[in-house]
Structure formats: C-alpha cells, structure tokens
Amino acid sequence: MSLVTDIKALAKEALGNLYPDVEIPGSSVTVNQTKPEFTGDYTLVLFPFLKLLRTKPDVIGKAIGEYMVNNSDWVASYDIVAGFLNLTIHDSYWASFVTSQYNNTTYGQGVPTDKTVMVEYSSPNTNKPLHFGHLRNIFLGYAMSGVLEVTGNKVVKANLINDRGIHICKSMVAWQRYANGATPESTGIKGDHLVGDYYVKYNDEFKKEVAQMVADGMEQETAEKEAPILKEAKVMLIDWEAGKEDVVELWKTMNGWVYAGFDVSYKRMGVNFDKMYYESDTYLLGKEVVQQGLEKGVFFKKEDGSIWIDLESEGLDQKIVQRADGTAVYITQDIGTAIKKYEECNLDKSVYVIGDEQNYHMQVLKLILQKFGHPCAEGIYHLSYGMVELPTGKMKSREGTVVDADDMMDEMIAIAKQQTEEAGKTEGFTEEELTTLYETIGLGALKFYLLRVDPKKKMIFDPKESIDLHGFTAAFIQYAHARICSILRKEGIEKMPKDNLFADFKLSEQISPAEKMLAVTLEQYPDIMQNAADEYNPSLLCNYTFQLAQQFNSFYDVHSISKAENDEKKQLRLMLIIMTAQVMRHAMGTMGINLPEKM
RNA sequence: GGCCCCGUAGUUCAAUGGAUAGAAUAGAAGUUUCCUAAACUUUAGAUCCAGGUUCGAUUCCUGGCGGGGCUACCA
Structure with a gap:
C-alpha cells in the first residue's frame, strides 16, 4: 500500500x-x-x-x-x-521504509492478477527490412509487455507477420528478373536487406516501364495499370494463392531470408516473442467466421456477392468483410486472428501495438467482434502510437528518407564509442567489455529516446538530438547507476546485499532534504509502475527514472557517502543508494534497457 | 465534404481541474587538492486566438486559425 x-x-x-x-x-x-x-x-x-x-x-x-x-x-x-x-x-516513517525495502529485490512488483494478456507488436511485412518506425513499435511493445508482467499479469508476446500479398510478390518478381540467383550467402547481404533491395528494384523498374509507355503515347493512368512488371506480380499472386509449386517455393525461400535477417535484428534489440502468427496461416480463418456471421445475420451479402457489416448505428459506415470474388480483405484475417489468439492462449486481454493511422480500423475490428458476439471482443485494446517524423516531415520510402533500423543501431553504438573515447573513459576495460558497454549505451539511448514520449503523441526524430548522451537520456541514468556501483565497490558492498547489513540501524538525527527527496521518490515507484500499466504508457517510467537519477546526482553532490559525518548517516545513505540503483535497474530492465556497473 | 487527433520556452518533451506551468537542450555565469565533471549550481525564456463553465482552466465546453491522420472490394 x-x-x-x-x-x-x-x-x-x-x-x-x-x-x-x-x-x-x-x-x-x-x-x-x-x-x-x-x-x-x-x-x-x-x-x-x-x-x-x-x-x-x-x-x-x-x-x-x-x-x-x-x-x-x-x-x-x-x-x-x-x-x-x-x-x-515523520522522519521515522522514511527511515523504516528505507530500512525495510532497500534490499527487497521484488520492490515494484505487483500482486498477481490471474490475468493473461497478449501483446502483439512489431508485425512486419516480409518485403523489406525494419525501419525506424518499427523501432518505436517494437520497443513500445516490449516495454509494455514488461510493465504488464511486473504488475502481475501473465504476458504472451506475439508477432503477427504479414507474409503474403502483392507487395511480397513484387520483391519476388524483381528477384527473378534481376538477381541472377543472388542469395544472402552469395552476396554477404543480410536477408531482409537483400529482399528489400529487390523491392526497391521493382519500383525503379515499374517507374521506367511506365515512363517508356507514356513516351510511346499511353495515358499515365493506363500505363500504371498495364506495366508488364506489375502484371507479372499480379499473376504471381494468383499463382501463390493457387499453390503453384515453384512460386510457393520461391516465396518460402525469400521469406526464410527475411526471417533470418529479422532474427538478427530482434536479437540485437534484445526483444523476443512467445508466439508467431503468419497471415498466410490465418487469412482463411476469418472467412469461416464471416460465413458464421452471415448465418447469424450479423453480416449481409450484397447482390454482387460481397459481404458487409453495417456499423451506421455506431456512427460509422458500412464496412466490407469479404470481396465479391470471395477473397479475404485485410480485416477478414484480423477477425480470424483475434479469435485464434483468444482461443489458443485463453486471453483476458489482447493489446495491439499499432500506429494511430489504424485507429479507425481497430475500432471497426472491435465492433465487428462485439456484434458477432465473440467473447474476445471486450479484451481488445489498441495501444495506438503516433508516427515518427523527421524534422523535415514524414519519412517516405519513395523519397529515400526512411531511416533503416539496423543502420540506426550501428550509428548509435558508434556514437557511444566515440563519446566514451572522447571522454577518456576507456581505461580499465577489456576489449569485450568495451564492446558490451558501447552496445549498452548506444541501444539504451535509442530505446529511451523512443520510449520517453507519450506513445499517443507523434514524435519528431531529430538525428542530431537523438545521438546526444546528455540530459533526458538513458546515458544520464546509466551514469548515475555506474556511480552508485562504484561507491559500493569501494565500500566492499554487493549491489544487492542478500543479508540485511544494517539491521542495527537506528535513526536519531534529522533526515536531510536531499536524503528525504530520494526516499520520497523511491516510495512512489510501485504506484508509477501501476500507472504505466493502467495507462499503457511506459514513458511514465522514463520520466520517473530520470527524475530519480537527477535527485541522486544532487544528493551525491551535497552528501559524501563513504565519508559521511557519522556511521548512522553512512548507513542511511548506503541504503538509499543501494535502493536507488535497484529501482533504476528494475525500471529500466522492465523496458529492456540495461545499466552498466562501470562507464 | 464527414469523422478523429494535436497546437505549451528558440527547439524536443512534462503537468489525475489545484499553489508562482515543470524538465532537457541551445544561450549567459559559475563549481573539481574530496566517493566517476557523461555531473552539479545559478540565470533568462512558453500555454495559437476569442468566448463559456468553475472558488480555481494548459486541462472541460463552443467557435475560429494552424498542423496531422482516417474516410479503398490496399495492407
């Protein structure tokens, strides 16, 4: 309490x-x-x-x-x-709080709720590598999973992979035409990037073909429909759906390259999944549900055979759930997937980490499932987040302004290295330790940068600001943590003592303002964690932990710990900093950010 | 056109309807014989406009102005 x-x-x-x-x-x-x-x-x-x-x-x-x-x-x-x-x-309240909690390794952990929550995040297409926009999604999903777990829920992390459709076929066609059999092994290019390169190649060729056809006298609009490479891709999609062997084989091979590439990226990001869903598996499920809904009278069929739901009474439009030709639209497979998830994992809640451009879509999905009367509907929560924009505006793949996720990680780690070297802080580390340290600092900075803003709000990604390791950044917190660890090392105290080293502690003096401030902030931690869960907002944890680090730095400036005025003060301060470091690790760890013991 | 979201220091972000609107960064001025100066201290600087509700409004309501998103038998 x-x-x-x-x-x-x-x-x-x-x-x-x-x-x-x-x-x-x-x-x-x-x-x-x-x-x-x-x-x-x-x-x-x-x-x-x-x-x-x-x-x-x-x-x-x-x-x-x-x-x-x-x-x-x-x-x-x-x-x-x-x-x-x-x-x-009373000072005695703070003293007994610190004394009883300073080495509690489960401080901040909530009581079990008996609820199972799925968090779906990342959800990439398999035709191109992950970009900066995905990073916000992925870190948000992973952090939210951590927060929900810490607050007592059983969490299932899920990834729904969009592995089928015309965009995949575009990469495949371009590869067939121009790759001469190139593979990740033969070229040394990471699989997802290789496939992405052919997606780009497709678009280049498409533009060329259209330009040529226009030059030969065709209307622009007609040319865009008649371009041979597009037609090839469409044929390929039909062949894929028909299960044509060589197409399916190529599809499997190229998707395999992409997955291998994604795995490397995910591993580096420090994220993982408990469940993988593939739209190629789930798109048929939705169609069954549509049939059932038709029988129930939830959906209705138009003369041309297309199937719809009327949401006008909810203030929305009529929405199509199945095309006239009987094929599934986007939402059809989402209906199927939602039910599959619910039934497979016995879910109480299902969180979808998806950008806010799909607010309407998610509203429709939930409404359809409600109208259909399926119990999974109530638990659906859309964790909607704003787009990441550049100072110059939106990232556009057509204009080549999309920032690649792998490149971004490389850059952040390089910056961490450069700044550490410039600060002359590399002494006393082995090469391996330095490599780990740069990853910890670089990736920590990247994650924190993306998590520190309220998810609902769109955010500006300024490359210049993002590489700053001062101020409201992970490095600031990491540094404070390292300082505490350094003090404890010199005092010969473990960072998390198993036994109560200060059992005989008695408070007789007044607690100083700086000491009290830390105690007050530490006491608020469980509430902050719960708020982050209730509001689906990990940025609250970022704000909190940064504030804690700020307060520690001020505390550290006015008080000596190892040379405290007396033994009582030294004990109190040691307990305070042990707990501060513990809470920092717990909060940042929940979001997938590591804190070094030296930096 | 219809629906939804957003306008806070130069910039990037905070603020369950509560006290003199907080941070960070950029600017100005300082701090190291002492536990890590990737730090600390001081200083200057903001609620888009106009109404309304309230003891009290950045927050809620109405109307402007400005920006973004959605409104596909695309995903």
Missing part, C-alpha cells in the same frame, strides 16, 4: 468522523506531492470540501490536520496555506 493511498484513506476517515452528516465523494479527495517552496511532503487539497461543508478552509484544514496527527503515527505535523493542507511525514 502506498503512502498516497494511506493519506487518502486517512483523510476520508477524518472527514467521515468529523462531518458524519455530510456525504463526501471519494473522488474529491486529492493528494499531491507538496511543492518545494512550501513546508511539507504531501498536500491535501481542501477546496472541494468548502461548499459541501460550508466552512472556511482554515477551519476544515485544522480539523483534518489535527485528526491526522492524532490518529496516525506517521503524520508529524500540518500547515495550512490558502486552501491546501500540507502534511509533513
């Missing part, structure tokens, strides 16, 4: 006892951390009670303040400033 919860409960108790005749809604009890310019730790806002109780804030504040001091052993004193009741918590 967190302190804020306790304060709220005590305030409600006080109001109930002091004003038994008046019903005070629980939602009107708001508690905030006290602003630094006032004395106190937490503040109860009195304004909401004034009208209900028809009394002045000073009177109510005094009554509640007195009650809280007298009826708890942790409220030390109170102070009323213009409608705000500022509460000061």
Whole structure:
C-alpha cells in the first residue's frame, strides 16, 4: 500500500468522523506531492470540501490536520496555506521504509492478477527490412509487455507477420528478373536487406516501364495499370494463392531470408516473442467466421456477392468483410486472428501495438467482434502510437528518407564509442567489455529516446538530438547507476546485499532534504509502475527514472557517502543508494534497457 | 465534404481541474587538492486566438486559425 493511498484513506476517515452528516465523494479527495517552496511532503487539497461543508478552509484544514496527527503515527505535523493542507511525514516513517525495502529485490512488483494478456507488436511485412518506425513499435511493445508482467499479469508476446500479398510478390518478381540467383550467402547481404533491395528494384523498374509507355503515347493512368512488371506480380499472386509449386517455393525461400535477417535484428534489440502468427496461416480463418456471421445475420451479402457489416448505428459506415470474388480483405484475417489468439492462449486481454493511422480500423475490428458476439471482443485494446517524423516531415520510402533500423543501431553504438573515447573513459576495460558497454549505451539511448514520449503523441526524430548522451537520456541514468556501483565497490558492498547489513540501524538525527527527496521518490515507484500499466504508457517510467537519477546526482553532490559525518548517516545513505540503483535497474530492465556497473 | 487527433520556452518533451506551468537542450555565469565533471549550481525564456463553465482552466465546453491522420472490394 502506498503512502498516497494511506493519506487518502486517512483523510476520508477524518472527514467521515468529523462531518458524519455530510456525504463526501471519494473522488474529491486529492493528494499531491507538496511543492518545494512550501513546508511539507504531501498536500491535501481542501477546496472541494468548502461548499459541501460550508466552512472556511482554515477551519476544515485544522480539523483534518489535527485528526491526522492524532490518529496516525506517521503524520508529524500540518500547515495550512490558502486552501491546501500540507502534511509533513515523520522522519521515522522514511527511515523504516528505507530500512525495510532497500534490499527487497521484488520492490515494484505487483500482486498477481490471474490475468493473461497478449501483446502483439512489431508485425512486419516480409518485403523489406525494419525501419525506424518499427523501432518505436517494437520497443513500445516490449516495454509494455514488461510493465504488464511486473504488475502481475501473465504476458504472451506475439508477432503477427504479414507474409503474403502483392507487395511480397513484387520483391519476388524483381528477384527473378534481376538477381541472377543472388542469395544472402552469395552476396554477404543480410536477408531482409537483400529482399528489400529487390523491392526497391521493382519500383525503379515499374517507374521506367511506365515512363517508356507514356513516351510511346499511353495515358499515365493506363500505363500504371498495364506495366508488364506489375502484371507479372499480379499473376504471381494468383499463382501463390493457387499453390503453384515453384512460386510457393520461391516465396518460402525469400521469406526464410527475411526471417533470418529479422532474427538478427530482434536479437540485437534484445526483444523476443512467445508466439508467431503468419497471415498466410490465418487469412482463411476469418472467412469461416464471416460465413458464421452471415448465418447469424450479423453480416449481409450484397447482390454482387460481397459481404458487409453495417456499423451506421455506431456512427460509422458500412464496412466490407469479404470481396465479391470471395477473397479475404485485410480485416477478414484480423477477425480470424483475434479469435485464434483468444482461443489458443485463453486471453483476458489482447493489446495491439499499432500506429494511430489504424485507429479507425481497430475500432471497426472491435465492433465487428462485439456484434458477432465473440467473447474476445471486450479484451481488445489498441495501444495506438503516433508516427515518427523527421524534422523535415514524414519519412517516405519513395523519397529515400526512411531511416533503416539496423543502420540506426550501428550509428548509435558508434556514437557511444566515440563519446566514451572522447571522454577518456576507456581505461580499465577489456576489449569485450568495451564492446558490451558501447552496445549498452548506444541501444539504451535509442530505446529511451523512443520510449520517453507519450506513445499517443507523434514524435519528431531529430538525428542530431537523438545521438546526444546528455540530459533526458538513458546515458544520464546509466551514469548515475555506474556511480552508485562504484561507491559500493569501494565500500566492499554487493549491489544487492542478500543479508540485511544494517539491521542495527537506528535513526536519531534529522533526515536531510536531499536524503528525504530520494526516499520520497523511491516510495512512489510501485504506484508509477501501476500507472504505466493502467495507462499503457511506459514513458511514465522514463520520466520517473530520470527524475530519480537527477535527485541522486544532487544528493551525491551535497552528501559524501563513504565519508559521511557519522556511521548512522553512512548507513542511511548506503541504503538509499543501494535502493536507488535497484529501482533504476528494475525500471529500466522492465523496458529492456540495461545499466552498466562501470562507464 | 464527414469523422478523429494535436497546437505549451528558440527547439524536443512534462503537468489525475489545484499553489508562482515543470524538465532537457541551445544561450549567459559559475563549481573539481574530496566517493566517476557523461555531473552539479545559478540565470533568462512558453500555454495559437476569442468566448463559456468553475472558488480555481494548459486541462472541460463552443467557435475560429494552424498542423496531422482516417474516410479503398490496399495492407
């Protein structure tokens, strides 16, 4: 139970006892951390009670303040400033909090919920390598999985691979025409990049063919439909759906190259999946559901044979769920996949990490499943995130402004190396240790950069700013962590002592402002984690951990730990920094960001 | 056209309807005989406009202006 919860409960108790005749809604009890310019730790806002109780804030504040001091052993004193009741918590509360929790390895871990949650993320196409936009999706999905797991859920990480369709055939056609049998092995090119190269090649050739046809007198529009390479791709798609052997064989081979490439990227990113779904497997499932829905009367058939659902009563349009020729559209397979996931994994919740351009699509998906009456519908949650844009605007593959994911990782690691060398911090490391360190710093920076913004908001990716290792970055937190580890090494203390080294600790002196600030922030950690889960927002953890690191740095500046004024202070400070480092590791680790012990 | 989202320091981001709107970065000025200066301290700088609700509005409502997305028998 967190302190804020306790304060709220005590305030409600006080109001109930002091004003038994008046019903005070629980939602009107708001508690905030006290602003630094006032004395106190937490503040109860009195304004909401004034009208209900028809009394002045000073009177109510005094009554509640007195009650809280007298009826708890942790409220030390109170102070009323213009409608705000500022509460000061006893130093002994903070001391016992730190003493009891500093080496608790499960601090921040929530109670089990018995819920199973699937988080689907990454969900790439198999015709080109992962790009910077995928990185936001992947890190968000992985971090969210971690947050949900820490808060007590059983989490299934899933990846739905879009491995079929015309775009895949385009790469295949171009490869057939121009590759002369080139493979990742023969060229030394990573599989996903090799296939991506032929996707680019396809588009180049398509443009050339269209230009030629226009030059020969054809209308632009007609040419774009009649280009031979496009026709080839279309034929290939039909052959694929018909199961034509050589096409299927090529499809398998090229997808295999892509998967091998993705695996390397995922491994480097430090992410993984428990379940893989392939649209080539699931697209038929949806069609069965559509048939059932037709029988149930949820869907209806138009004269041309196409099947629709009417969502006008929900303020939306009519949506097609199956084409006139009987083939599946995008949403058809999503319907099938949603049900398959639900049934295979016994899901209570299903989180989809998908960009906000698909808000409408996801709304429709959920509505269709609700109308169909399937129990999986209620648990569907679209974790919608904004697009990543460049300072110059959107990334466009046609204009070649897409930033490749592998390149980005390389660049970040190179920057980490360069900055470490420039700072002259390479001494005392082996070559392997340095390689690991650069990865930890470079990838940490990249992940943090993408996770620190509220997922719902679109974000600007500024290459110049992203490589900065100062300020609101992972490196700042990593550095603070390394400093703590360094102190503990010199003191000969493990970073997470198994035994309670400070069992005989007794507080006799006042806690300093810097010491208290750390304790207060540490105490809030479980609440922050829960908020991140409730709001599906890992950026709260980034903000929190950065604040913790800032406070540690200030603390470190004003207080010596190894040369503390006396043994009591030294023990208190050691406990504080052990716990600070632990919470940093826990929070960052939940999001897949590692913290080095030296840097 | 219809529907949805977003406008906060020069820039990138914060702020369950609560106190004098916080950080980071860029700018200015400082700190190292002492546990890692990738740090710390000080300083200057912002709520798109106009109404409304409220004791109190960056937050909620209405109307503008500006930006983005969706509105396919594409995925």
